[in-house]
Amino acid sequence: MTDAPIINRLALIGTGLIGGSIARAARASGAAKTIVATARSPETRKRIRELGFANQVTETNAEAVRDADLVIVSIPVGASGPVAKEIAPNLKPGAILSDVGSVKGSVVRDMSPFVPAGVHFIPAHPVAGTENSGPDAGFAELFVNRWCILTPVQGTEEPAVETLRAFWEKIGANVQVMTPEHHDLVLAITSHLPHLIAYTIVGTANELGEVTESEVLKFSAGGFRDFTRIAASDPTMWRDVFLHNKDAVLEMLGTFNEDLSKLTRAIRRGDGNALFDHFARTRAIRRGIVNIGQDSAVPDFGRQHAPLPMAPIARPYASDDD
Ligand SMILES: NC(=O)C1=CN([C@@H]2O[C@H](COP(=O)(O)OP(=O)(O)OC[C@H]3O[C@@H](n4cnc5c(N)ncnc54)[C@H](O)[C@@H]3O)[C@@H](O)[C@H]2O)C=CC1
Numbered sequence: 001m002t003d004a005p006i007i008n009r010l011a012l013i014g015t016g017l018i019g020g021s022i023a024r025a026a027r028a029s030g031a032a033k034t035i036v037a038t039a040r041s042p043e044t045r046k047r048i049r050e051l052g053f054a055n056q057v058t059e060t061n062a063e064a065v066r067d068a069d070l071v072i073v074s075i076p077v078g079a080s081g082p083v084a085k086e087i088a089p090n091l092k093p094g095a096i097l098s099d100v101g102s103v104k105g106s107v108v109r110d111m112s113p114f115v116p117a118g119v120h121f122i123p124a125h126p127v128a129g130t131e132n133s134g135p136d137a138g139f140a141e142l143f144v145n146r147w148c149i150l151t152p153v154q155g156t157e158e159p160a161v162e163t164l165r166a167f168w169e170k171i172g173a174n175v176q177v178m179t180p181e182h183h184d185l186v187l188a189i190t191s192h193l194p195h196l197i198a199y200t201i202v203g204t205a206n207e208l209g210e211v212t213e214s215e216v217l218k219f220s221a222g223g224f225r226d227f228t229r230i231a232a233s234d235p236t237m238w239r240d241v242f243l244h245n246k247d248a249v250l251e252m253l254g255t256f257n258e259d260l261s262k263l264t265r266a267i268r269r270g271d272g273n274a275l276f277d278h279f280a281r282t283r284a285i286r287r288g289i290v291n292i293g294q295d296s297a298v299p300d301f302g303r304q305h306a307p308l309p310m311a312p313i314a315r316p317y318a319s320d321d322d
């Protein structure tokens with residue numbers, strides 16, 4: 001393997017948790033020779049300069065992408081279309097335009113119309129993150145041994161896909177290619193629904209009069225603590241995820257509600273066998289005993305690609321039972 005940078009000039013639009021982590025990782029690994037970051041507020045630009053992970057910090061998105069070989073848009077998915085429109089005139093022919101959004105169908109729909117001919121548009125999603133936001137939250141190791149899913153649009157030139165793959169691999173990720181539709185179904189159950197459940201349960205606990213704040217904290221060493229971490233995730237980002245992956249999330253939510261009803265009925269009827277069987281099966285899934293790809297509990301979605309390993313939602317911190 002050569003140590004030459006994969007990318008000569010990397011432009012990062014949005015330098016929060018993910019953009020800031022890409023910058024740090026690209027710098028630490030030598031994946032990019034020059035890193036240009038953009039931030040709208042003077043405070044954030046100042047902070048990025050202090051953190052020192054970019055060679056250049058620009059005020060506008062359009063300015064940042066000039067001459068860039070790879071542009072990675074790392075902003076809430078709802079802002080993808082307007083940002084694509086803003087940067088399109090300055091994109092260099094032959095450049096790769098990518099993103100990191102947690103939803104892919106809407107990003108393809110919203111950005112594609114603005115992508116100039118000669119620019120390779122390859123949406124991506126690193127399945128790695130935390131509940132924290134902003135440039136201070138990023139770290140270089142975030143993507144190590146995590147999946148990065150690429151969802152190239154039809155007709156994308158293979159060498160461009162391979163360059164983007166090489167970039168993500170250089171910063172530690174494992175890369176898999178799939179369609180945007182398949183991505184959105186898989187992530188609806190593995191990431192979006194778990195976040196929705198966390199947001200719900202923490203809100204419900206808080207609303208219960210008897211559960212004071214101190215008791216929530218005091219007794220949160222159990223599963224609840226993991227929920228509170230996830231429920232602390234960025235509201236703007238997650239609002240956009242649910243608005244933009246509406247169909248897949250609603251489909252998964254329908255199945256989830258049916259399964260929850262079955263467990264509710266088992267509790268009401270005192271059906272210990274049903275509860276035990278269910279819990280035994282989920283424990284086996286966790287321990288990797290069940291071949292998840294053939295387990296009917298895990299939707300297959302008429303898979304066109306190799307399955308993603310069904311890791312629990314990416315967690316950078318070990319939980320109590322790990
Ligand atoms: N947080 C996570 O764990 C993960 C997030 N993602 C995706 O990554 C993207 C970014 O998320 P984070 O880095 O966590 O968010 P963040 O909130 O840490 O950073 C987002 C940055 O984008 C900037 N921004 C917003 N609109 C902009 C615009 N129009 N032009 C320029 N900058 C703009 C914000 O000022 C902020 O600095 C989202 O699409 C999210 O779905 C993907 C994987 C994991």
Ligand SMILES: O=C(O)C(=O)Cc1ccc(O)cc1
Nearest residue numbers: 102127128129130131313314
């Ligand atoms: O913090 C966690 O547990 C996460 O699940 C992070 C995360 C959030 C959004 C993604 O699209 C991918 C990973």
